[in-house]
Amino acid sequence: MRERRSVTVACPSHPVVDSLFEQLGGVLPVADEGAFNVFSALTGTLTAHYTYLATLTSWATGHDIASEAADRYVRGLFQNVGRSLGDETRPLHQLAADHETPKGNNERIRTTWFDAANTAALAKALDDLLADLK
Secondary structure, three states, X not given: OOOOOOOEEEOOOOHHHHHHHHHOOOEEEOOOHHHHHHHHHHHOOXXXXXXXXXXXXXXXXXXXXXXXXXXXXXXXXXXXXXXXXXXXXXXXXXXXXXXXXXXXXXXXXXXXXXXXXXXXXXHHHHHHHHHHHO
């Protein structure tokens, strides 16, 4: 919230609360606790994202890249990706496609690493978390 860019999910919606969070980055009122829990489960993915980035950096250092250089590069690379998220005219799948060259590096990693098994494992982890939130 420090940068006033994070949307806050509110349940139940209340004009005073919604107004406050709107000033802090936006509010997304939801109708019921079930929807709120889905968004809470999504929040549980933040540290997985940071760990993904740390894993990329560790991989590079394992290939004789200085830790500081790998960290700087990965941070810069993903800060720019983060900026592209501000373009709400394109859905997330389109943003991914727009960053790929057919048969290029990005497509290769996406299709070999983020395969059906990994997608299912992520969905299961989210489903399990959601079940615990109920």
